[in-house]
Amino acid sequence: MENLSSKYGKTLNLDKLTSYCPGCGHGIVTRLVGEAIEELGVMERTIAVVGIGCGGFSHHYMDIDAIEATHGRSPSFAVGYKLAMPENIVFTYAGDGDTCAIGLGDLMHAANKGMPITTIMVNNTVFGMTGGQMSPTTLEGQVTATSVKGRDISSQGYPLLVPEMMQSMAGVKYLARESVDSPKAIRKAKKSIRKAFECQVKGLGYAFVEVIVPCPTGLKMRVKDSYERCANEMTDYFKPQVFKDETEQGDVA
Amino acid sequence: MTQETLFLKNTETFAESLARCGVKYHFAYPITPATDVMKRMAVILPQYGGQMMQMESELAVSSALAGAACTGKLAATSSSGPGLTLMHEAIGFMCAAELPCIVFDSMRVGPGDGDILGAQSDYYVVTRGGGHGDYHTIVLAPSSGQEIADIMPHGVRLAYKYRAPVLFVLDGVSAQTTESTTLPAYNDYSAEFDTSEWAFTGTKDHAKRALITGSYTHQDGYEMNEMLRAKYEVIRNNEQMWEQEQVEDAELVVAAFGIHGRMCRDMVAKMRAEGRKVGFIRPITLWPFPDNAFEALPESVKNILVVEMNHGQMVDDVRLAVNGRVPVHFMGKTGGDQPMHTLAEMITEANRILGE
Numbered sequence: 201m202e203n204l205s206s207k208y209g210k211t212l213n214l215d216k217l218t219s220y221c222p223g224c225g226h227g228i229v230t231r232l233v234g235e236a237i238e239e240l241g242v243m244e245r246t247i248a249v250v251g252i253g254c255g256g257f258s259h260h261y262m263d264i265d266a267i268e269a270t271h272g273r274s275p276s277f278a279v280g281y282k283l284a285m286p287e288n289i290v291f292t293y294a295g296d297g298d299t300c301a302i303g304l305g306d307l308m309h310a311a312n313k314g315m316p317i318t319t320i321m322v323n324n325t326v327f328g329m330t331g332g333q334m335s336p337t338t339l340e341g342q343v344t345a346t347s348v349k350g351r352d353i354s355s356q357g358y359p360l361l362v363p364e365m366m367q368s369m370a371g372v373k374y375l376a377r378e379s380v381d382s383p384k385a386i387r388k389a390k391k392s393i394r395k396a397f398e399c400q401v402k403g404l405g406y407a408f409v410e411v412i413v414p415c416p417t418g419l420k421m422r423v424k425d426s427y428e429r430c431a432n433e434m435t436d437y438f439k440p441q442v443f444k445d446e447t448e449q450g451d452v453a
Numbered sequence: 454m455t456q457e458t459l460f461l462k463n464t465e466t467f468a469e470s471l472a473r474c475g476v477k478y479h480f481a482y483p484i485t486p487a488t489d490v491m492k493r494m495a496v497i498l499p500q501y502g503g504q505m506m507q508m509e510s511e512l513a514v515s516s517a518l519a520g521a522a523c524t525g526k527l528a529a530t531s532s533s534g535p536g537l538t539l540m541h542e543a544i545g546f547m548c549a550a551e552l553p554c555i556v557f558d559s560m561r562v563g564p565g566d567g568d569i570l571g572a573q574s575d576y577y578v579v580t581r582g583g584g585h586g587d588y589h590t591i592v593l594a595p596s597s598g599q600e601i602a603d604i605m606p607h608g609v610r611l612a613y614k615y616r617a618p619v620l621f622v623l624d625g626v627s628a629q630t631t632e633s634t635t636l637p638a639y640n641d642y643s644a645e646f647d648t649s650e651w652a653f654t655g656t657k658d659h660a661k662r663a664l665i666t667g668s669y670t671h672q673d674g675y676e677m678n679e680m681l682r683a684k685y686e687v688i689r690n691n692e693q694m695w696e697q698e699q700v701e702d703a704e705l706v707v708a709a710f711g712i713h714g715r716m717c718r719d720m721v722a723k724m725r726a727e728g729r730k731v732g733f734i735r736p737i738t739l740w741p742f743p744d745n746a747f748e749a750l751p752e753s754v755k756n757i758l759v760v761e762m763n764h765g766q767m768v769d770d771v772r773l774a775v776n777g778r779v780p781v782h783f784m785g786k787t788g789g790d791q792p793m794h795t796l797a798e799m800i801t802e803a804n805r806i807l808g809e
Contacts, residue, residue, distance in 0.1 A: 243656065244655050244656050244657040247523075247653060247655065252667070259663060260663075263656065263660075263661045265654070265655055265656055265661060265663070266662075266663045266664065267523055267653055267663075268663070268664060268666065268667060269516065269519075270516065270542055270543060270546050273512065273516035273542075273543065276508065276512070276513040276516035276517045277520035277523075278520060279506070279517045280478070280480060280506075280517030280518055280519065280520030280522075280523075283504060283506055283521060284521040284524040284528065285524040285654065288654070288655055305509065305510065306513055306516065309513060
């Protein structure tokens with residue numbers, strides 16, 4: 201068998217089969233995160249703070265120290281860690297439920313503090329691990345186990361646009377939404393995730409990337425259909441874009 | 454910082470003791486009667502190369518504390534009842550994750566929002582774990598400024614020796630008392646412990662470490678739970694602390710902690726001067742509860758009186774410790790204009806029991 205680490209580097213642990221479901225977008229995002237860490241050469245001083253849910257699996261496929269935080273609190277864990285150990289690179293990785301349901305308060309205050317921390321939010325519009333319940337990013341009319349007639353915006357609100365909420369925060373230095381619906385989109389996502397880490401390596405401030413991904417299992421869809429949904433309905437509402445990029449200042453330390 | 458004697462509020466003494474014993478990072482959210490700790494930490498920690506970080510809630514406070522503790526460095530927080538309730542999420546996490554830290558609870562009155570009046574109403578919540586799952590936190594209950602300063606090195610050592618959160622609890626009355634205290638010279642007691650074996654500092658000098666507290670199934674999960682059980686057993690057997698006086702020939706033993714424990718000294722002196730055979734036991738560790746003190750009571754002891762600033766919480770542990778061998782009486786008061794029993798009331802009750 202080809203030595204994969206010579207191709208992908210040491211950060212990604214390719215000896216393990218992932219426990220992500222077939223077609224899950226987490227596998228792509230996990231790889232992009234691993235590649236960014238590898239390319240920046242910061243593996244030995246990078247710490248993953250992962251959330252509860254499928255996103256919590258992500259660190260198992262990277263040979264870096266990791267902390268599985270309490271549900272939604274990864275950003276606060278990262279703030280405490282970064283204060284005590286500013287020389288290390290700290291990133292949080294979690295899904296939409298962990299990041300913007302139970303953890304929205306922690307996320308917004310961590311972002312507003314503007315400490316050099318990187319957050320990756322993997323948005324598949326559903327609570328995947330617990331079996332497909334409505335999340336704050338569930339689309340209008342989307343049928344889930346807990347919105348059986350479709351999300352009713354009159355009482356359940358509109359899908360939450362998280363990076364848009366951070367736009368006015370001066371401490372946020374890199375802010376983007378990406379998707380994994382096509383090879384082209386994945387290449388763009390890779391660039392944004394790398395910038396989000398670079399932003400921290402340069403010590404500039406908070407960096408946030410939301411990645412729109414499919415969850416065929418939680419949505420009860422075929423893999424192909426779930427990627428089509430990702431390319432159409434999901435990204436029609438969650439529009440991929442770089443909201444803010446102030447990473448051109450400073451050198452990679 | 455060198456040794457110095459200052460006239461301080463005990464919350465300020467707590468902050469000074471933390472900083473002088475090596476705490477570099479303090480996370481907190483304002484709440485009466487604990488805010489003076491974070492206020493003083495904000496001023497003094499930069500002098501020690503550290504920082505006080507104000508967070509947006511006590512949930513975030515305890516989470517940031519856990520994040521800092523992952524580095525192996527010494528961090529602390531301070532709060533009062535309602536804040537402590539929110540903090541229990543990450544306190545339980547740190548017990549499962551085996552992370553050292555110091556937590557201070559300046560106890561106030563009442564459930565719900567509570568009120569700012571001092572009380573001893575958090576005895577149950579601090580000695581029974583506080584959150585979900587099987588765990589305990591070590592709980593120290595100093596009763597004066599000097600005892601805070603004197604016991605802090607021990608508190609830091611306990612946190613690192615057992616890799617666990619150590620809680621300090623003071624009733625809000627003791628916490629807000631202003632008195633002269635001799636503060637120790639600076640010494641980082643956490644530096645006595647090697648954290649490189651477990652801290653999550655990056656894979657430069659060790660293979661990947663993952664902090665996982667969410668796996669209790671299968672054999673490895675079972676063993677993790679059993680390891681915690683064994684650790685608590687060691688703590689129970691080795692770390693009980695209490696103060697006692699004139700128990701040897703006592704007919705009545707008064708048991709109290711915090712401000713009431715401190716009052717016991719005057720109470721026993723006064724009653725002994727009147728020929729009454731009274732002694733006292735003042736628990737210093739609330740968990741582990743000093744069972745040994747009560748198991749060793751002499752035959753002369755016919756009654757125990759427990760005095761608390763609540764409706765009867767520590768009294769349960771006294772009853773468990775004596776296991777029916779001695780009648781246990783209780784007097785407690787909380788809230789109102791005078792949120793505790795006076796020395797005169799304690800003596801009257803003791804005399805009534807002695808006269809029975």
